[in-house]
Amino acid sequence: MSIWEYANPTKFMGWTAPVMRAAFWLAALCLAVGLIWGFFFTPDDFRQGSTVKIIYLHVPAALMAINAWIMMLAASLIWVVRRHHVSALAARAAAPVGLVMTLIALFTGGIWGQPMWGTYWAWDPRLTSFLILFLFYLGYIALWEAIEDPDTAADLTSVLCMVGSVFAILSRYAVNFWNQGLHQGASLSLDKEENVADVFWIPLLVCIAGFVLLFIALVLMRTRTEIRARRMRALQARAQRA
Amino acid sequence: MIALLRRDLRLAVRAGGGFGLGLAFFLIVVVLVPFGVGPETELLSRIAPGILWVASLLAALLSLDRIFALDFEDGSLVLLATSPLPMEGVALIKATAHWITTGLPLTIAAPVLGFLLSLAPEAYLYLLLSLLLGTPALSMIGTFGAALTVGLRRGGLLLSLLVLPLYVPTLIFGAEAVRRGADGLDPTGALMLLGGITAGTFALLPFATAAVLRINLR
Numbered sequence: 001m002s003i004w005e006y007a008n009p010t011k012f013m014g015w016t017a018p019v020m021r022a023a024f025w026l027a028a029l030c031l032a033v034g035l036i037w038g039f040f041f042t043p044d045d046f047r048q049g050s051t052v053k054i055i056y057l058h059v060p061a062a063l064m065a066i067n068a069w070i071m072m073l074a075a076s077l078i079w080v081v082r083r084h085h086v087s088a089l090a091a092r093a094a095a096p097v098g099l100v101m102t103l104i105a106l107f108t109g110g111i112w113g114q115p116m117w118g119t120y121w122a123w124d125p126r127l128t129s130f131l132i133l134f135l136f137y138l139g140y141i142a143l144w145e146a147i148e149d150p151d152t153a154a155d156l157t158s159v160l161c162m163v164g165s166v167f168a169i170l171s172r173y174a175v176n177f178w179n180q181g182l183h184q185g186a187s188l189s190l191d192k193e194e195n196v197a198d199v200f201w202i203p204l205l206v207c208i209a210g211f212v213l214l215f216i217a218l219v220l221m222r223t224r225t226e227i228r229a230r231r232m233r234a235l236q237a238r239a240q241r242a
Numbered sequence: 243m244i245a246l247l248r249r250d251l252r253l254a255v256r257a258g259g260g261f262g263l264g265l266a267f268f269l270i271v272v273v274l275v276p277f278g279v280g281p282e283t284e285l286l287s288r289i290a291p292g293i294l295w296v297a298s299l300l301a302a303l304l305s306l307d308r309i310f311a312l313d314f315e316d317g318s319l320v321l322l323a324t325s326p327l328p329m330e331g332v333a334l335i336k337a338t339a340h341w342i343t344t345g346l347p348l349t350i351a352a353p354v355l356g357f358l359l360s361l362a363p364e365a366y367l368y369l370l371l372s373l374l375l376g377t378p379a380l381s382m383i384g385t386f387g388a389a390l391t392v393g394l395r396r397g398g399l400l401l402s403l404l405v406l407p408l409y410v411p412t413l414i415f416g417a418e419a420v421r422r423g424a425d426g427l428d429p430t431g432a433l434m435l436l437g438g439i440t441a442g443t444f445a446l447l448p449f450a451t452a453a454v455l456r457i458n459l460r
Binding site: 132135136138139142143146147152155156159160162163164166167170171174175177 | 386390391393394397400403404406407408410411414415418432435439446447450453454457458460
């Protein structure tokens with residue numbers, strides 16, 4: 001029995017139902033705990049005041065915006081190599097979720113930037129590359145919507161996803177070249193001595209876990225919807241032929 | 243391959259529109275900018291590198307949907323697919339033909355328009371060089387986008403939504419090279435990266451384009 005058997009649509013529908021439900025509840029729990037802890041039970045930062053608390057939304061959303069694209073890339077590769085339909089549908093399902101995560105990251109960043117940097121928006125490399133990522137999501141979703149034949153659409157979007165990933169990374173480093181940053185560096189790397197202080201760090205981890213679970217739940221839900229829509233279309237086609 | 247290139251060039255020149263249109267569009271965009279931002283020479287010469295690059299990018303975009311659409315409609319794309327020439331070669335030739343009919347004229351016309359925007363005199367050389375190095379990448383990326391949308395009836399808008407984000411790195415390095423040239427800084431780094439992007443796209447994107455064409459012709 002190999003792992004690929006779980007990609008069979010019927011089996012997929014079977015095991016995802018409980019997983020999705022569990023992921024939703026756990027996400028709700030994590031987000032409730034993390035956000036309440038973060039918002040009300042952590043001290044204000046000594047320079048940033050209470051505005052620092054927006055990291056409990058900003059950082060997890062930004063993380064998931066990038067991870068959603070990586071997940072789409074992985075799903076596209078699986079579709080191209082092994083042609084599992086569920087994989088293509090999962091890539092399609094993840095795109096709008098990633099798009100919303102990108103928007104959340106951009107908006108919360110703007111709200112934080114206004115009191116801190118004195119501006120909602122600056123053409124900073126990180127901000128700009130997120131805006132470009134947003135455009136990539138838009139193009140990807142638009143291509144899915146434009147093509148009628150589902151297999152052709154899956155093929156074309158997966159090629160676009162792969163080429164787009166290369167160009168997204170290229171843009172990420174190209175914008176560094178073009179403007180020096182205003183955004184602070186990474187504060188959550190595993191290999192560095194200096195990280196965010198533990199009081200902020202633990203609720204932040206809980207929030208990140210909540211966002212990951214929420215992402216999994218949403219993608220599973222949307223994939224299940226896509227599978228049902230595809231079944232419906234097959235039934236309709238059969239009814240027309242009969 | 244050479245026969246295909248000559249056929250495409252002849253079609254582009256004789257079929258009306260395509261060849262001169264991109265150039266005229268480039269001219270009009272550049273002429274419109276001073277109406278939009280005001281005629282101060284200082285401001286114009288500061289934004290000239292960016293304007294020239296963005297305008298040439300849009301002009302290249304304008305003629306992209308013609309790369310495959312006509313061949314797809316009259317069936318010659320299918321003939322090309324069954325010919326002994328590999329699809330990768332077709333993609334490469336199509337991009338080259340597009341560059342010769344839009345990128346090259348744009349590069350040659352750009353210094354004249356730079357004059358209109360009172361570009362700094364030191365920057366002309368770098369404007370020419372950066373466009374010469376960068377516009378082939380625009381054509382190649384555009385050919386990939388055109389291949390993606392070839393089967394769609396109204397692919398034009400979608401094509402620009404797909405292709406423009408891919409143009410970002412080329413635009414950044416191209417405009418940066420000209421700006422550094424205008425400010426008297428050393429633009430070699432930007433130019434080399436620009437050349438790198440062009441070389442990379444020409445090495446890799448023909449494969450993606452060919453794969454996409456095969457899917458669309460299935």
